[in-house]
Amino acid sequence: MNLKYSLLFATLITLSACNAPRIVETYDEFKKAKICRLDPYIIRREFTGPTSRITTLSLEIQPDQSIKGILLSSIVKGIFANYDGFGPTSKIKFMLNTSDNKTEELVFQGRDRSITYNSQEVYGTYVRQTILVENIALAFEMSLEDLRKIITVAKTEFYVESGNDPVKGELDASDKEAFKDFLDKCVVLAGEKK
Numbered sequence: 361m362n363l364k365y366s367l368l369f370a371t372l373i374t375l376s377a378c379n380a381p382r383i384v385e386t387y388d389e390f391k392k393a394k395i396c397r398l399d400p401y402i403i404r405r406e407f408t409g410p411t412s413r414i415t416t417l418s419l420e421i422q423p424d425q426s427i428k429g430i431l432l433s434s435i436v437k438g439i440f441a442n443y444d445g446f447g448p449t450s451k452i453k454f455m456l457n458t459s460d461n462k463t464e465e466l467v468f469q470g471r472d473r474s475i476t477y478n479s480q481e482v483y484g485t486y487v488r489q490t491i492l493v494e495n496i497a498l499a500f501e502m503s504l505e506d507l508r509k510i511i512t513v514a515k516t517e518f519y520v521e522s523g524n525d526p527v528k529g530e531l532d533a534s535d536k537e538a539f540k541d542f543l544d545k546c547v548v549l550a551g552e553k554k
């Protein structure tokens with residue numbers, strides 16, 4: 361691996377090292393409502409040769425007490441092999457495995473895909489490299505009960521359709537704790553105890 365790609369990987373690892381959950385409360389003037397959300401939380405990091413893909417999940421409570429999820433894949437583009445991004449009809453799947461070995465699959469239909477591009481400068485002793493980053497967002501909706509199931513089962517795997525390179529993995533205890541924190545701070549249902 362040459363110097364410019366070594367610098368690229370060092371920069372990406374440094375930028376993606378922090379993954380502390382952040383709950384943000386704002387007020388939407390147009391909706392005249394308080395907005396509470398989990399800021400983008402990294403659920404998957406992938407590195408192959410000179411390319412990479414970091415996938416985050418944001419959660420936002422809606423006025424009807426449903427949850428809007430936004431998946432975002434930031435793909436560092438290479439000259440040759442690149443990761444595929446989400447399609448406009450990509451499905452999001454959570455495979456739930458309980459402690460008594462029962463399985464359940466939650467499937468959500470992606471919608472409202474958007475694509476943006478930005479670039480980053482990577483500097484080295486003798487090299488300055490401009491890298492192109494493709495950001496592909498995909499929104500979907502789930503219920504409070506769906507998120508509670510995802511949090512409480514013994515094992516939760518995820519699979520997001522993304523061309524020939526699906527985003528897949530398993531949520532660990534810290535991921536589930538971040539989603540639980542979102543529920544505890546953002547969901548207020550009359551008469552419901554958390």
